[in-house]
Amino acid sequence: DRPMPWLARLWQxxxxxxxxxxxxxxxxxxxxxxxxxxxxxxxGVTQPGSLDRCAPQDMRVRAVPxxxxxxxxxxxxxxxxPDAVWTDVELPDNWNRTKRWxxxxxxxxxRVDWTLPCAEHTSTAQTPWxxxxxxxxxxxxxxxxxxxxxxxxxxxxxxxxSWNVSRMWVLPQAVLARHNTAWVRVVxxxxxxxxxxxxxxxxxxxxxxxxxxx
Numbered sequence: 001d002r003p004m005p006w007l008a009r010l011w012q013x014x015x016x017x018x019x020x021x022x023x024x025x026x027x028x029x030x031x032x033x034x035x036x037x038x039x040x041x042x043x044g045v046t047q048p049g050s051l052d053r054c055a056p057q058d059m060r061v062r063a064v065p066x067x068x069x070x071x072x073x074x075x076x077x078x079x080x081x082p083d084a085v086w087t088d089v090e091l092p093d094n095w096n097r098t099k100r101w102x103x104x105x106x107x108x109x110x111r112v113d114w115t116l117p118c119a120e121h122t123s124t125a126q127t128p129w130x131x132x133x134x135x136x137x138x139x140x141x142x143x144x145x146x147x148x149x150x151x152x153x154x155x156x157x158x159x160x161x162s163w164n165v166s167r168m169w170v171l172p173q174a175v176l177a178r179h180n181t182a183w184v185r186v187v188x189x190x191x192x193x194x195x196x197x198x199x200x201x202x203x204x205x206x207x208x209x210x211x212x213x214x
Contacts, residue, residue: 073155104190108195112182116129130171133167144176145181159187
């Protein structure tokens with residue numbers, strides 16, 4: 001017995017749909033997960049996606065008024081200051097909006113500590129690491145370890161006005177170790193929202209993309 005024409009057409013249609021589904025199945029199923037886009041960890045520090053086994057870890061931000069360390073401006077980071085003088089802070093930080101140092105004019109040292117788990121201090125993509133500081137208000141300087149990366153022209157009155165200028169630096173492998181510290185000295189005036197913006201440590205390509213969209 002011959003099948004009815006409509007039944008033959010039904011079988012032909014089913015076969016066509018089965019073939020199309022087989023061809024399109026690789027496009028419909030999710031591929032392997034990609035590295036997460038860097039995002040602040042709640043303390044104002046940003047780290048690379050977790051799939052990079054060499055990504056910076058254990059980032060911590062602390063600060064101390066310079067007046068508690070010395071009676072005159074320091075010319076180098078206070079690396080020998082005892083842990084007891086440092087206060088944990090969240091970024092962005094405006095020290096005049098907190099009870100911490102409200103009404104204070106002058107300089108504050110911020111220290112950003114992080115660990116690089118890979119001995120070669122590079123990412124798995126073999127791209128250099130970079131540091132980005134979202135803002136320094138009003139003037140300041142940035143060190144990594146004992147290397148000076150940037151300094152405003154005027155760190156005493158009349159102060160340079162950095163305001164909300166975002167800056168980034170590629171970190172040479174020579175300045176990096178397993179345990180690293182970036183030092184940011186900020187000189188501010190209480191009534192002018194003194195403090196520092198978020199800090200990012202990631203591979204240079206990622207930091208550059210964020211710098212462009214800042």
